[in-house]
Amino acid sequence: MNKLNKVLAVASVTTMAFVGMAVAVPAANAATDFKTDTVSLTIGETLMLTLTGTGDFGTVSVASANTAAQNANVKSNFVGGYVLILNDQDTDTDLVGTTSSSNTIPTLASASTLLPNQSTSAWGVYVGTGTTGAAGSTFQPMPSSAGTPIQIASTSAISAAAGDNYPVTYGAQISGSQAPDIYEDIVVYTLTSN
Numbered sequence: 001m002n003k004l005n006k007v008l009a010v011a012s013v014t015t016m017a018f019v020g021m022a023v024a025v026p027a028a029n030a031a032t033d034f035k036t037d038t039v040s041l042t043i044g045e046t047l048m049l050t051l052t053g054t055g056d057f058g059t060v061s062v063a064s065a066n067t068a069a070q071n072a073n074v075k076s077n078f079v080g081g082y083v084l085i086l087n088d089q090d091t092d093t094d095l096v097g098t099t100s101s102s103n104t105i106p107t108l109a110s111a112s113t114l115l116p117n118q119s120t121s122a123w124g125v126y127v128g129t130g131t132t133g134a135a136g137s138t139f140q141p142m143p144s145s146a147g148t149p150i151q152i153a154s155t156s157a158i159s160a161a162a163g164d165n166y167p168v169t170y171g172a173q174i175s176g177s178q179a180p181d182i183y184e185d186i187v188v189y190t191l192t193s194n
């Protein structure tokens with residue numbers, strides 16, 4: 001082979017090598033295998049009520065109007081939403097003295113503002129923002145367990161990620177002749193999914 005033919009022969013082999021790489025035809029006996037896998041998770045329905053703050057007024061004076069603030073936080077992923085209501089645990093809506101049960105502070109007879117120096121003591125509840133239950137705003141009577149509860153919220157969607165917040169403020173006006181005692185009552189927040 002002369003020198004020119006040698007060069008042509010090398011070029012020809014190189015071209016064939018490139019063609020082989022480009023086509024990459026698998027061998028007639030090549031095998032393959034694969035599996036599929038499903039990535040999944042399940043989220044159940046969740047309904048949770050958290051109360052912060054307290055309904056404890058602490059020590060108050062006679063002839064005074066007082067408030068105690070609380071917040072109800074609802075986390076719910078029920079697509080139909082939820083209902084949150086509030087009422088007394090039983091049919092006695094008085095704040096009752098723990099030393100003497102004859103000492104009582106009744107709930108308001110009707111929605112009204114709290115005023116100090118009244119002839120009678122009374123307590124109630126304010127739901128919502130705005131004046132946030134400050135003395136002077138309108139408080140509602142606490143319904144008994146047999147009455148129509150106060151509806152704090154009614155929704156038709158999943159709550160906010162951090163939950164939905166509902167301020168609740170208790171108010172008490174104390175007459176100048178209220179006997180010393182520790183007065184208590186129990187109220188119930190009931191959260192129900194829609």
Ligand SMILES: [Ca+2]
Binds near residue numbers: 090093185
């Ligand atoms: Ca009660």
